[in-house]
Amino acid sequence: MSRRRLLRLSLTTVAVVVVVALVAVVVSATIVVRRPLPEVAGEQQLPGLDATVSVTRDERGVPTITATTAQDLFRAQGYVAAQDRFFEMDYRRHVTAGRLSELVGENEDALAADKVIRTFGWREVAEQEWDLLQPATREALQAYADGVNAYLDGKDPGAIAVEYSVLGLQTTVRAPREWDPVDSLAWLKAMAWDLRGNYDAELERAASYSSVGDIARVDQLFPAYPQDLNLPILAAGDGPVAEVQQAAASTEPLDLGSSDLQEAMASAAAALAAVPHVMGDGEGVGSNSWVVSGEFTESGKPLLANDPHLGISAPGIWEQVGLRCAEVSADCPYDVSGFAFAGLPGVVIGHNAELAWGLTNLGADVTDFFIERVDGDATLLDGAPAPITERQEVIRVNGGDDVHLTVRESVHGPLVSDVLDLVGVSTAPVPDDAPGRGFQVALRWTALQPGRTMDAVLAINVAKDAEDIQEAAALFDVPSQNIVFATTDGHIGYQAPGRIPVRSTVPTGPVPSNGTWPRPGWDSRYDWQGFVDPATMPRALDPAEGFIVTANQAVLPAGVGPFLTADWDYGYRAQRIRELLSSATGEDKVSVADMGEIQVDQHSPFADVLVPVLLELDIEDSFDDDGQELLRTWDRVQSADSAAAAYFAAVWVDVLEAAFADDLPDGYGPSGGSRWLEVVRRLVDEPASPWWDDKSTPGVVEGRDEVLTRAMVDARLQLTAQLGREATDWRWGKVHVAAPEHPVLGGSSLPGVVRDLMNPDPVAVGGGSSIVDATAWDASSGSFAVTAAPSMRMVVDLGDLDASTWVTLTGASGHPASVHYADQLGPWSRGETFPWPFTRAATEADARDRLTLTP
CATH class of the missing domain: 1.10.1400.10 (Aminohydrolase, alpha-helical knob region)
Known part of the structure; x- marks a missing residue:
């Protein structure tokens, strides 16, 4: 079973579903399927409000929420998110808590995922983050949870989402647990996991070494970033970090010795492959974002474009929403619109009345595998024992027996090689005289240390200038992202946030010490030496070139700034965007339409x-x-008709x-x-x-x-x-198709009536991997099908915010029976976008439905 089908129903279950579903089609399919659709007009009570809240929806079902207090605003956002997408939220929190087996029942892949995520302890880390957050952030999270729970109150599962009705044919489906604010924080761990940097490259190097047997030859498969061909995001003099340097890798000859890691490390990759990727994984996960100075635009003010490349799913990853305080003030500072995650308060990417921002994955190296020499209940570190700690986990299986799991951690992190079978890191080069009696593999990852990313998300929502962005970025621990931004008063800028490990140079070790290979856990020279000072992270404001392009390429020229990673995207998308912008910023002025055309460029x-x-x-x-x-x-x-x-x-x-x-x-x-x-x-x-x-x-x-x-x-x-x-x-589009699948009910083995309901029809697309229109596919898979794609596209006009455009992959609703479940998929596949009204007058004029929430 592939990674992309971790949670498909078993064949035995399918037989039951076929019989019951066919009966349901004849008798009451319409009732069952349409029952969860929410009321989006009229008046409903939302306990806890201080005053009435207005929720208008446009012709695509996108809500704009207007409230008098910040708490009312987030309470209403939680309520509306639960209306539209609660099963998606519930699925995500089961993933992040290691409780998938509670949702889907006895399923080998779900259990494997639960074991690995419990070993990571995502939920425990999220609980520790609660006390680190600012009071206002905790209040927002609690208000959001209160709104979700108000919507759930008194509803049986079948009235919340049709997925519960289908799952009820296989397992016992009980009323969902109340939403907890920590459920929102735990979602940030899933984000960080899927955007974690060079984890795959580290595994691939070790796996390649197992068959190639020569580090120099392996390095030929991981060439250095081609800075002579594809420029980095910033030039050497663009930011204040130009004089900061950090040695990152050994330049001395390596004493490889031999390796006896075959079995121990074969356990780590399979374990980690079991984790569901809620935002996508592997080839094609990345993003494009760029910003152009008003000097070169039709409006005379900046333009900003963003299209994150993530896994495709139904419903899509993003939730479009507008959040507005009726009167913007210090107590209620929000007037923001953009793309949110169902389950998380605020907006993740978008704009407010003064500033727009976009995100792309920085790709910083924030994970390391440590090869541990285990001796009894300890590992060896510099010749002395270092304790292994243990904790017990109980995994509840819906309809089955509990599963007991012992989680062990070394001083470097959880021993992932305990969980399953770990292929890939297996034959990383290790000296013959490495100490200890047996190998285990630990994973160190910045996201397993509590942080304040949720503070950063809400801070960016109300940012007004470069200083605000820099302050928010200092809190944006994981995942590490490139932030581009533009302001209505004419500035453009770039900021790199993230908690980035500092690694020492080890001149004579068995492997390079820059994080590109698994590290000897018995040698403290390879331990992390703290984290990069946020004040030294790359940034720029109003560069002379007049535009900034980020597409996962190198941030700065080699040797400049803090060491972030050795494994960048190789910059072909970024360079193509730069070429198109350089051409467009000649005699003509750049328009919103021009920015949109660049987003769907398909040159190979x-x-x-x-x-x-x-x-x-x-x-x-x-x-x-x-x-x-x-x-x-x-x-x-690479057009679809070619x-x-x-x-x-x-x-x-x-x-x-x-x-x-x-x-x-x-x-x-x-x-x-x-x-x-x-x-x-x-x-x-x-x-x-x-x-x-x-x-x-x-x-x-x-x-x-x-x-x-x-x-x-x-x-x-x-x-x-x-x-x-x-x-x-x-025709390229006949074989290169985007087929968003439901994370639980998306398998081809499902009965047609269920499959057709839950999964939109595939669409032909152009583009491809490392093309600006980044509809990626995996050349090793035997298929040309899309594996990751622009999960949304947006262009913001800082001269006229109402002239901005946007589109998302599928639609605004998470209910398959809704007309808004996939109504944007066709236009998205053709490179089309929709008007994105922002001002009060524009959103009022665009409103098709109006819901009033009362205390």
Whole structure:
């Protein structure tokens, strides 16, 4: 069962669901499905309010909430979120508390996830954060929870969400527990997990070493960021951190020795792979965001664009909402609109009346695996015992027996290799004389230390200028994000927040000490040495260039500023955006429409690297060369209606398979994203490199041209079988589809009536991995289907906030029977956006439904 289908119903359950669901279709399907739809007009009572609250909704069901006090505002936000998306909220809190088995019953994957998350202790960390928060933040969280619980009060599960009715055919479904403010805080851990930086690269390096056996060759698969080709976010002189430097990696020869970690480390990757990714994971998770100075815009004020690339799901990740105090004051300072998370008060990305902000994943290295030498009930550290602590966890299984779990932690973090089976870190290089009797693997991660990210979220909601953003960023512990911002008085800026570990240089250790490889836990030289001072984090205000682009690329030139990571996105999206902005900011002025067109740009940097070489090769057979002929006139745009784009994608898969997959262990094949683009770009000029040789053809040593020619021929045959004989009839969108799935009821094994209800119809899309229109796909998966995509798109006009635009992946509602469950999916797939009214007059004019909440 794949990671993306962790919580699908078992085949036995499906048999029951088929029978009952068919009866329900005949007898009372409409009642069952439509029963949870909330009343969005008229008057309803919300206990605890100080005064009436207005909730208007536009034609897409997006709410704008207006209240007289901050507490009323957040109480109403919780109420409205529960109206629209409570099952999503309930699912998320079961994930973050390690209680999935309580929700879905006996399910092997759910239990595996529960074990790992209990080992991490997400919920316990969230509980510790409560006391760190400002009183106003705790009040907001409590008010939000009170609003959620007011909506739940007196309702049976089937009246809250149809998912409970379906799950009730398999398990006992009881009334949901009351929402607790800590449920909201725990959600931040799931966010941090899915946006955690180079965790996958660290695993992949170790896994690659297990088959390649040479650190230097492994490093060729993880090349340095190409700063001569793709610029970082900031130039060396853009920010105040330009003079701050920190050594990050060993430059001395490495004494690798041998490794006996095969079994111990094989337990860590499988354990961590069991964690559900509520925001997406792997290839394509990232974001684009940029801001342009008013000097270059039609309005004379800044423009800001953002489109986070996350996993696709139904409902989508984001909840669009407007939050407004009737009179903005120090006691009620909110007048903000944007994208929120169901279950969390406030807005995560958006704008207020004076400032707009966007987020992209910084990608800082905030996790490290520590290889521990275990001796009894202790690990060894600098030759002395360091205690292992233990705690007991009980996992309740709906309809099954309780599961008891012993969680152990070293001084570096939870021993994840205790939980399941851990593949990948297994053969990280370790000296022959490493101390101890057996290996275990601990995970150190900044999010397992309590922080104040929730304070930061609400602080950004009311920020007015660069100083406010910097103060909020100092609290934004996890996940570490790039913040771009713009103000209505004409400023643009950048700020990097996050709790970033400081690592010492170890000149003669067995592995580099910069966080790119698992670390020897018995050597304190590899321990974290504190965290980067927030005052030294990169930032900039009104750079001379007139725009700032963040798309997960390097933040600053190498050697400048605090060390953040060695594993960036390789910057091809960012550089394409820079090129388009440089062109657009010439004689013409940039408009909101121009920004939107850049967001859906589908030019392929992969084609720029490979197509010139592919066209030089000879394919003698007239049938086999039909695909190559498509490339001769291709504009290198990966559009949904392009035949050449489909062919090129198939060629890319075959090239990666032949050149690299045979050298790597199972489960670690080349995914085809920006790192692999950079690897191939560097190898194209080395036609005799050993990497080109396909080890699956014994007795034959291939070079570049043989591999590329065979890839073109094989791709022609593959697409003939898949899309038909006539190459000109192929279409990229026929194989590259976005299919948002429900996290619990999304499996193909479900009966059609349930599957069709819960999962929107797939849509054809253009774009691809490392393309600005970042509809990513995994080249190692055997499918071209979208794995991550722009989860929303927004463009904010700081000269006229009502001229801003937005769209989300699916729709405003979490109820499958709602017309707003997926009404934005089609427009989203075509690159369309909707007007985003903000002012009171504009939101009133746009209102279609009005609900009045009374005390």
